[in-house]
Amino acid sequence: MVKNNFWSPYIAGTGLGLTLLATFYIAGWGLGASSTFSLLTSVGMNQVLPDFTRGLAYFSQNLNTEAPLKNWMLFEVVGVFIGALSGALLGRNFKFRFDRGSATGVGMRLFTAVTGGIMIGFAGRLARGCTSGVGLSGGAQLAIAGWIFVIAMFVFGFIAAAFLKRLWS
Protein backbone atom coordinates (compact mmCIF):
# COMPACT_ATOMS: atom_id res chain seq x y z
CA MET A 1 0.00 0.00 0.00
CA VAL A 2 1.57 3.31 -1.10
CA LYS A 3 1.12 6.16 1.35
CA ASN A 4 -0.62 9.07 -0.27
CA ASN A 5 -2.78 12.06 0.59
CA PHE A 6 -5.54 11.46 -1.93
CA TRP A 7 -9.06 12.26 -0.84
CA SER A 8 -11.48 9.50 0.10
CA PRO A 9 -12.80 8.00 -3.16
CA TYR A 10 -16.34 8.51 -1.87
CA ILE A 11 -15.69 12.26 -1.35
CA ALA A 12 -14.03 12.60 -4.77
CA GLY A 13 -16.86 10.57 -6.33
CA THR A 14 -19.51 12.79 -4.72
CA GLY A 15 -17.72 15.90 -6.01
CA LEU A 16 -17.47 14.36 -9.47
CA GLY A 17 -21.16 13.38 -9.39
CA LEU A 18 -22.19 16.93 -8.43
CA THR A 19 -19.99 18.32 -11.22
CA LEU A 20 -21.68 15.98 -13.70
CA LEU A 21 -25.13 16.98 -12.39
CA ALA A 22 -24.21 20.67 -12.77
CA THR A 23 -23.08 19.92 -16.35
CA PHE A 24 -26.42 18.28 -17.18
CA TYR A 25 -28.24 21.27 -15.67
CA ILE A 26 -26.14 24.00 -17.27
CA ALA A 27 -25.16 22.53 -20.67
CA GLY A 28 -27.81 19.88 -21.29
CA TRP A 29 -25.26 17.09 -21.88
CA GLY A 30 -22.64 15.26 -19.84
CA LEU A 31 -18.88 15.35 -19.34
CA GLY A 32 -16.52 13.81 -21.91
CA ALA A 33 -12.94 13.55 -23.08
CA SER A 34 -12.20 11.30 -26.06
CA SER A 35 -13.90 13.40 -28.75
CA THR A 36 -11.38 16.16 -28.02
CA PHE A 37 -8.52 13.88 -29.11
CA SER A 38 -10.38 13.12 -32.33
CA LEU A 39 -11.02 16.85 -32.88
CA LEU A 40 -7.40 17.87 -32.23
CA THR A 41 -6.09 15.07 -34.47
CA SER A 42 -8.34 16.13 -37.34
CA VAL A 43 -7.43 19.83 -36.93
CA GLY A 44 -3.71 19.00 -36.68
CA MET A 45 -3.82 16.62 -39.67
CA ASN A 46 -5.68 19.27 -41.65
CA GLN A 47 -2.68 21.59 -41.23
CA VAL A 48 -0.21 19.00 -42.53
CA LEU A 49 -2.27 17.03 -45.05
CA PRO A 50 -5.42 19.06 -45.82
CA ASP A 51 -6.58 17.09 -48.89
CA PHE A 52 -6.11 13.73 -47.20
CA THR A 53 -7.81 14.87 -43.97
CA ARG A 54 -10.79 16.50 -45.69
CA GLY A 55 -11.17 13.30 -47.71
CA LEU A 56 -11.80 11.36 -44.49
CA ALA A 57 -15.56 11.58 -44.01
CA TYR A 58 -15.29 10.97 -40.25
CA PHE A 59 -12.77 13.79 -39.71
CA SER A 60 -14.24 16.27 -42.19
CA GLN A 61 -17.38 16.57 -40.00
CA ASN A 62 -15.09 18.07 -37.31
CA LEU A 63 -13.71 20.59 -39.80
CA ASN A 64 -16.88 21.71 -41.55
CA THR A 65 -17.75 24.29 -38.90
CA GLU A 66 -16.85 27.95 -38.83
CA ALA A 67 -14.39 27.64 -35.94
CA PRO A 68 -13.60 23.96 -35.19
CA LEU A 69 -11.68 24.84 -32.02
CA LYS A 70 -14.60 26.74 -30.47
CA ASN A 71 -15.74 23.39 -29.18
CA TRP A 72 -17.41 22.79 -25.79
CA MET A 73 -15.61 19.51 -25.11
CA LEU A 74 -12.19 20.98 -25.99
CA PHE A 75 -12.73 23.83 -23.51
CA GLU A 76 -13.90 21.33 -20.89
CA VAL A 77 -10.73 19.26 -21.38
CA VAL A 78 -8.60 22.41 -20.96
CA GLY A 79 -10.46 22.87 -17.67
CA VAL A 80 -9.72 19.23 -16.71
CA PHE A 81 -6.00 19.90 -17.19
CA ILE A 82 -6.06 23.09 -15.08
CA GLY A 83 -8.19 21.42 -12.38
CA ALA A 84 -5.99 18.32 -12.20
CA LEU A 85 -2.84 20.48 -12.16
CA SER A 86 -4.32 22.51 -9.28
CA GLY A 87 -5.19 19.29 -7.45
CA ALA A 88 -1.69 17.87 -7.96
CA LEU A 89 -0.05 21.11 -6.74
CA LEU A 90 -2.47 21.36 -3.81
CA GLY A 91 -1.67 17.79 -2.76
CA ARG A 92 2.06 18.23 -3.46
CA ASN A 93 1.69 15.39 -5.93
CA PHE A 94 3.17 17.11 -8.99
CA LYS A 95 6.37 15.41 -10.16
CA PHE A 96 7.78 14.79 -13.64
CA ARG A 97 7.95 11.02 -14.01
CA PHE A 98 7.45 8.09 -16.30
CA ASP A 99 4.97 6.00 -14.35
CA ARG A 100 5.10 2.21 -14.77
CA GLY A 101 4.93 -1.10 -12.92
CA SER A 102 8.16 -2.12 -11.14
CA ALA A 103 8.69 -5.05 -13.56
CA THR A 104 8.19 -2.88 -16.66
CA GLY A 105 11.17 -1.15 -18.33
CA VAL A 106 11.00 2.32 -19.85
CA GLY A 107 11.05 1.01 -23.44
CA MET A 108 8.27 -1.44 -22.65
CA ARG A 109 6.27 1.34 -20.96
CA LEU A 110 6.60 3.53 -24.06
CA PHE A 111 5.25 0.64 -26.11
CA THR A 112 2.32 -0.12 -23.75
CA ALA A 113 1.38 3.57 -23.42
CA VAL A 114 1.20 4.10 -27.17
CA THR A 115 -0.43 0.77 -28.14
CA GLY A 116 -2.93 0.92 -25.26
CA GLY A 117 -3.60 4.53 -26.25
CA ILE A 118 -4.27 3.49 -29.86
CA MET A 119 -6.74 0.84 -28.61
CA ILE A 120 -8.69 3.27 -26.40
CA GLY A 121 -8.57 5.95 -29.11
CA PHE A 122 -10.10 3.57 -31.66
CA ALA A 123 -12.50 1.95 -29.17
CA GLY A 124 -13.70 5.34 -27.92
CA ARG A 125 -14.68 6.33 -31.47
CA LEU A 126 -16.42 3.00 -32.09
CA ALA A 127 -18.42 3.29 -28.85
CA ARG A 128 -19.18 7.02 -29.48
CA GLY A 129 -17.30 8.03 -26.33
CA CYS A 130 -15.14 6.81 -23.48
CA THR A 131 -15.31 6.19 -19.74
CA SER A 132 -16.49 9.80 -19.21
CA GLY A 133 -18.77 10.48 -22.17
CA VAL A 134 -20.49 7.09 -22.38
CA GLY A 135 -19.64 5.27 -19.11
CA LEU A 136 -20.04 8.04 -16.55
CA SER A 137 -22.47 10.41 -18.31
CA GLY A 138 -24.53 7.65 -19.97
CA GLY A 139 -24.43 5.58 -16.78
CA ALA A 140 -25.85 8.48 -14.75
CA GLN A 141 -28.63 8.98 -17.31
CA LEU A 142 -29.40 5.24 -16.87
CA ALA A 143 -28.84 5.01 -20.63
CA ILE A 144 -28.37 1.45 -21.95
CA ALA A 145 -25.26 2.74 -23.79
CA GLY A 146 -23.48 3.62 -20.53
CA TRP A 147 -24.10 0.32 -18.82
CA ILE A 148 -23.15 -1.97 -21.71
CA PHE A 149 -19.95 0.04 -22.15
CA VAL A 150 -19.05 -0.11 -18.44
CA ILE A 151 -19.82 -3.83 -18.11
CA ALA A 152 -17.87 -4.75 -21.28
CA MET A 153 -14.96 -2.53 -20.18
CA PHE A 154 -14.67 -4.14 -16.73
CA VAL A 155 -15.10 -7.73 -17.99
CA PHE A 156 -12.44 -7.35 -20.68
CA GLY A 157 -10.19 -5.33 -18.36
CA PHE A 158 -10.17 -8.27 -15.94
CA ILE A 159 -9.45 -10.70 -18.78
CA ALA A 160 -6.58 -8.51 -20.07
CA ALA A 161 -5.14 -8.19 -16.55
CA ALA A 162 -5.17 -11.99 -16.15
CA PHE A 163 -2.95 -12.24 -19.24
CA LEU A 164 -0.75 -9.26 -18.28
CA LYS A 165 -0.09 -10.16 -14.64
CA ARG A 166 3.27 -8.43 -14.29
CA LEU A 167 2.48 -5.24 -16.21
CA TRP A 168 1.51 -3.15 -13.18
CA SER A 169 2.98 -5.18 -10.28
Add this chain to the structure above:
Amino acid sequence: MTGPLDVSQDMSLFLAVILGFFFGLFLERGGLGNPRKLTGVFYLTDFAVPKVMFTAILVAATGLYLLSDLKLMDLGKVWIVPTFFWPQLVGGALFGIGYVVSGYCPGTAVAGLASGRLDALVAMIGIGIGSLIFAVFYPVIEGFYQSSAMGEATIPGVLGVSHWVVLTALFIAAGLMFYFMERYEKKTRQDHS
Protein backbone atom coordinates in the same frame (compact mmCIF):
# COMPACT_ATOMS: atom_id res chain seq x y z
CA MET B 1 -35.04 28.22 -13.47
CA THR B 2 -35.52 25.04 -15.45
CA GLY B 3 -32.41 23.35 -16.83
CA PRO B 4 -30.69 23.08 -19.23
CA LEU B 5 -29.78 26.76 -19.27
CA ASP B 6 -29.91 28.91 -22.38
CA VAL B 7 -26.63 30.86 -22.56
CA SER B 8 -24.50 32.50 -25.26
CA GLN B 9 -21.72 30.52 -26.97
CA ASP B 10 -18.95 32.43 -25.20
CA MET B 11 -20.63 31.92 -21.83
CA SER B 12 -21.11 28.25 -22.63
CA LEU B 13 -17.40 27.81 -23.42
CA PHE B 14 -16.43 29.67 -20.25
CA LEU B 15 -18.67 27.39 -18.17
CA ALA B 16 -17.12 24.38 -19.94
CA VAL B 17 -13.71 25.35 -18.55
CA ILE B 18 -15.16 25.80 -15.04
CA LEU B 19 -16.99 22.45 -15.09
CA GLY B 20 -13.89 20.77 -16.55
CA PHE B 21 -11.82 22.32 -13.74
CA PHE B 22 -13.87 20.52 -11.10
CA PHE B 23 -13.90 17.32 -13.17
CA GLY B 24 -10.07 17.38 -13.28
CA LEU B 25 -9.72 18.39 -9.63
CA PHE B 26 -11.86 15.51 -8.37
CA LEU B 27 -10.21 13.02 -10.74
CA GLU B 28 -6.72 13.94 -9.56
CA ARG B 29 -7.61 14.20 -5.86
CA GLY B 30 -9.43 10.86 -6.08
CA GLY B 31 -6.14 9.34 -7.25
CA LEU B 32 -7.31 8.80 -10.83
CA GLY B 33 -4.30 10.47 -12.45
CA ASN B 34 -2.15 7.57 -11.24
CA PRO B 35 -2.01 4.58 -13.66
CA ARG B 36 -1.17 2.11 -10.86
CA LYS B 37 -4.33 3.16 -9.01
CA LEU B 38 -6.29 3.25 -12.29
CA THR B 39 -5.41 -0.36 -13.12
CA GLY B 40 -5.53 -1.58 -9.51
CA VAL B 41 -9.14 -2.71 -9.75
CA PHE B 42 -8.24 -5.26 -12.45
CA TYR B 43 -5.59 -6.80 -10.17
CA LEU B 44 -7.80 -6.53 -7.04
CA THR B 45 -5.24 -4.30 -5.33
CA ASP B 46 -6.95 -0.88 -5.39
CA PHE B 47 -10.64 -0.14 -5.85
CA ALA B 48 -10.44 3.65 -6.28
CA VAL B 49 -11.85 3.56 -9.84
CA PRO B 50 -15.13 1.72 -9.13
CA LYS B 51 -15.57 3.61 -5.83
CA VAL B 52 -15.20 7.06 -7.46
CA MET B 53 -17.07 6.09 -10.62
CA PHE B 54 -20.13 4.44 -9.08
CA THR B 55 -20.41 7.08 -6.31
CA ALA B 56 -20.40 9.76 -9.03
CA ILE B 57 -22.99 7.87 -11.13
CA LEU B 58 -25.33 7.43 -8.13
CA VAL B 59 -25.05 11.09 -7.08
CA ALA B 60 -25.57 12.45 -10.61
CA ALA B 61 -28.36 9.98 -11.49
CA THR B 62 -30.29 10.69 -8.28
CA GLY B 63 -29.90 14.43 -8.81
CA LEU B 64 -30.87 14.29 -12.48
CA TYR B 65 -34.08 12.30 -11.95
CA LEU B 66 -34.97 14.25 -8.78
CA LEU B 67 -34.64 17.59 -10.62
CA SER B 68 -36.69 16.15 -13.47
CA ASP B 69 -39.47 14.94 -11.13
CA LEU B 70 -39.48 18.37 -9.43
CA LYS B 71 -39.86 19.98 -12.90
CA LEU B 72 -36.58 21.84 -12.39
CA MET B 73 -35.02 20.05 -15.32
CA ASP B 74 -36.46 19.32 -18.74
CA LEU B 75 -35.10 15.84 -19.56
CA GLY B 76 -36.54 16.20 -23.06
CA LYS B 77 -33.94 18.90 -23.73
CA VAL B 78 -31.05 16.88 -22.31
CA TRP B 79 -28.90 15.05 -24.87
CA ILE B 80 -29.20 11.41 -23.76
CA VAL B 81 -26.25 9.23 -24.82
CA PRO B 82 -27.62 7.21 -27.77
CA THR B 83 -27.37 3.43 -27.66
CA PHE B 84 -25.83 1.39 -30.46
CA PHE B 85 -25.74 -1.99 -28.77
CA TRP B 86 -23.05 -4.00 -30.59
CA PRO B 87 -20.59 -1.18 -31.41
CA GLN B 88 -20.71 -0.07 -27.77
CA LEU B 89 -20.28 -3.62 -26.48
CA VAL B 90 -17.31 -4.30 -28.77
CA GLY B 91 -15.94 -0.77 -28.21
CA GLY B 92 -16.23 -1.18 -24.43
CA ALA B 93 -14.42 -4.54 -24.58
CA LEU B 94 -11.52 -3.22 -26.67
CA PHE B 95 -11.45 -0.13 -24.46
CA GLY B 96 -11.07 -2.30 -21.33
CA ILE B 97 -8.04 -4.05 -22.83
CA GLY B 98 -6.47 -0.76 -23.96
CA TYR B 99 -7.11 0.73 -20.52
CA VAL B 100 -5.13 -2.04 -18.76
CA VAL B 101 -2.33 -1.87 -21.36
CA SER B 102 -1.96 1.94 -21.37
CA GLY B 103 -2.90 2.52 -17.73
CA TYR B 104 -5.25 5.35 -18.63
CA CYS B 105 -8.49 6.34 -20.27
CA PRO B 106 -8.71 9.67 -22.18
CA GLY B 107 -9.87 11.87 -19.26
CA THR B 108 -7.54 10.33 -16.70
CA ALA B 109 -4.60 10.63 -19.14
CA VAL B 110 -5.16 14.40 -19.04
CA ALA B 111 -5.14 14.22 -15.22
CA GLY B 112 -2.01 12.05 -15.37
CA LEU B 113 -0.16 14.53 -17.56
CA ALA B 114 -1.28 17.38 -15.30
CA SER B 115 0.44 15.64 -12.37
CA GLY B 116 3.70 15.40 -14.38
CA ARG B 117 3.34 11.94 -15.91
CA LEU B 118 5.04 11.89 -19.29
CA ASP B 119 3.81 8.35 -20.01
CA ALA B 120 0.31 9.89 -20.04
CA LEU B 121 1.43 12.22 -22.85
CA VAL B 122 2.59 9.17 -24.83
CA ALA B 123 -0.79 7.51 -24.22
CA MET B 124 -2.52 10.71 -25.43
CA ILE B 125 -0.54 10.58 -28.69
CA GLY B 126 -1.70 6.96 -29.01
CA ILE B 127 -5.33 8.06 -28.54
CA GLY B 128 -4.89 10.54 -31.39
CA ILE B 129 -3.41 7.80 -33.62
CA GLY B 130 -6.29 5.46 -32.67
CA SER B 131 -8.81 8.17 -33.67
CA LEU B 132 -6.99 8.60 -36.99
CA ILE B 133 -7.06 4.84 -37.67
CA PHE B 134 -10.80 4.88 -36.97
CA ALA B 135 -11.28 7.79 -39.39
CA VAL B 136 -9.22 6.07 -42.12
CA PHE B 137 -11.15 2.80 -41.80
CA TYR B 138 -14.50 4.53 -41.24
CA PRO B 139 -15.88 3.61 -44.71
CA VAL B 140 -15.32 -0.08 -43.86
CA ILE B 141 -16.56 0.17 -40.26
CA GLU B 142 -19.52 2.50 -40.87
CA GLY B 143 -22.05 -0.31 -41.37
CA PHE B 144 -21.20 -1.86 -38.01
CA TYR B 145 -20.84 1.56 -36.34
CA GLN B 146 -24.44 2.47 -37.30
CA SER B 147 -25.89 -0.97 -36.49
CA SER B 148 -28.20 -1.99 -33.61
CA ALA B 149 -29.36 1.60 -33.03
CA MET B 150 -31.71 1.89 -30.03
CA GLY B 151 -31.91 5.70 -29.83
CA GLU B 152 -32.20 7.28 -26.40
CA ALA B 153 -32.89 3.93 -24.70
CA THR B 154 -32.70 3.90 -20.90
CA ILE B 155 -32.88 1.01 -18.43
CA PRO B 156 -36.19 2.19 -16.84
CA GLY B 157 -37.60 2.82 -20.33
CA VAL B 158 -36.72 -0.64 -21.65
CA LEU B 159 -37.87 -2.42 -18.47
CA GLY B 160 -41.02 -0.29 -18.28
CA VAL B 161 -40.47 0.55 -14.60
CA SER B 162 -40.04 3.80 -12.66
CA HIS B 163 -36.51 5.24 -12.62
CA TRP B 164 -36.68 5.07 -8.82
CA VAL B 165 -36.95 1.26 -9.00
CA VAL B 166 -33.75 1.14 -11.07
CA LEU B 167 -32.00 3.68 -8.82
CA THR B 168 -32.95 1.74 -5.68
CA ALA B 169 -31.54 -1.44 -7.22
CA LEU B 170 -28.35 0.44 -8.16
CA PHE B 171 -27.97 1.85 -4.64
CA ILE B 172 -28.29 -1.66 -3.16
CA ALA B 173 -25.85 -3.16 -5.71
CA ALA B 174 -23.29 -0.37 -5.25
CA GLY B 175 -23.65 -0.48 -1.45
CA LEU B 176 -22.96 -4.23 -1.43
CA MET B 177 -20.05 -3.78 -3.84
CA PHE B 178 -18.49 -1.02 -1.67
CA TYR B 179 -18.97 -3.15 1.46
CA PHE B 180 -17.14 -6.14 -0.04
CA MET B 181 -14.37 -3.93 -1.48
CA GLU B 182 -13.74 -2.35 1.93
CA ARG B 183 -13.76 -5.75 3.62
CA TYR B 184 -11.38 -7.20 1.02
CA GLU B 185 -9.00 -4.22 1.29
CA LYS B 186 -8.94 -4.49 5.08
CA LYS B 187 -8.22 -8.23 4.89
CA THR B 188 -5.39 -7.94 2.33
CA ARG B 189 -3.87 -5.02 4.25
CA GLN B 190 -3.70 -7.19 7.40
CA ASP B 191 -2.15 -10.05 5.43
CA HIS B 192 0.66 -7.78 4.31
CA SER B 193 1.45 -6.30 7.72
